[in-house]
Amino acid sequence: xxxxxxxxxxxxxxxxxxxxxxxxxxxxxxxxxxxxxxxxxxxxxxxxxxxxxxxxxxxxxxxxxxxxxxxxxxxxxxxxxxxxxxxxxxxxxxxxxxxxxxxxxxxxxxxxxxxxxxxxxxxxxxxxxxxxxxxxxxxxxxxxxxxxxxxxxxxxxxxxxxxxxxxxxxxxxxxxxxxxxxxxxxxxxxxxxxxxxxxxxxxxxxxxxxxxxxxxxxxxxxxxxxxxxxxxxxx
Numbered sequence: 001x002x003x004x005x006x007x008x009x010x011x012x013x014x015x016x017x018x019x020x021x022x023x024x025x026x027x028x029x030x031x032x033x034x035x036x037x038x039x040x041x042x043x044x045x046x047x048x049x050x051x052x053x054x055x056x057x058x059x060x061x062x063x064x065x066x067x068x069x070x071x072x073x074x075x076x077x078x079x080x081x082x083x084x085x086x087x088x089x090x091x092x093x094x095x096x097x098x099x100x101x102x103x104x105x106x107x108x109x110x111x112x113x114x115x116x117x118x119x120x121x122x123x124x125x126x127x128x129x130x131x132x133x134x135x136x137x138x139x140x141x142x143x144x145x146x147x148x149x150x151x152x153x154x155x156x157x158x159x160x161x162x163x164x165x166x167x168x169x170x171x172x173x174x175x176x177x178x179x180x181x182x183x184x185x186x187x188x189x190x191x192x193x194x195x196x197x198x199x200x201x202x203x204x205x206x207x208x209x210x211x212x213x214x215x216x217x218x219x220x221x222x223x224x225x226x227x228x229x230x231x232x233x234x235x
Contacts, residue, residue, distance in 0.1 A: 076102025
């Protein structure tokens with residue numbers, strides 16, 4: 001069970017496709033598991049803020065796939081929270097229709113509990129990451145340093161500073177939480193999306209270039225500072 005959970009409700013519509021083992025694993029990761037059998041209750045709960053993900057078991061609607069697909073479409077239109085369908089692997093057309101109706105991913109009876117848990121957590125992480133990006137303020141300011149994401153503009157005391165796209169991303173990452181220290185490794189993984197091989201020198205070079213552009217005196221930085229042995233911070 002890798003990864004940290006921020007909790008929330010996992011809704012399960014139907015029971016056949018979700019084992020007690022998977023349910024215990026979900027609870028162990030900090031989720032509340034709610035099993036539902038009424039469509040109206042499902043619609044109401046899916047729209048609630050505390051819902052993290054819905055598992056929709058097509059076996060619950062056996063023989064009535066059209067209604068199930070219609071309900072998934074309605075749920076998808078109501079909100080964009082993660083929705084996964086449980087459909088047997090042999091029902092290829094139904095799996096395709098479920099995805100087209102609005103399911104984000106599929107599970108089946110052949111998936112182990114560990115794989116199912118990993119897929120569920122991956123969908124929740126993706127949704128929360130996209131939501132965080134959407135809600136992130138378009139502009140941030142620290143002292144006389146200002147960044148505007150819409151224009152990709154950096155101003156120091158009202159004067160425009162030209163940063164490369166990578167330099168902009170690094171500075172914006174640090175500006176998200178002034179005072180927070182990020183290590184070379186953390187910066188490299190967030191910006192380059194890969195294992196931090198040789199990251200110390202790569203990150204250090206970019207940090208030096210940023211400081212040369214935004215600091216009046218890079219030797220006595222006012223905005224972007226080194227925390228020796230730990231990493232970098234702004235503020």
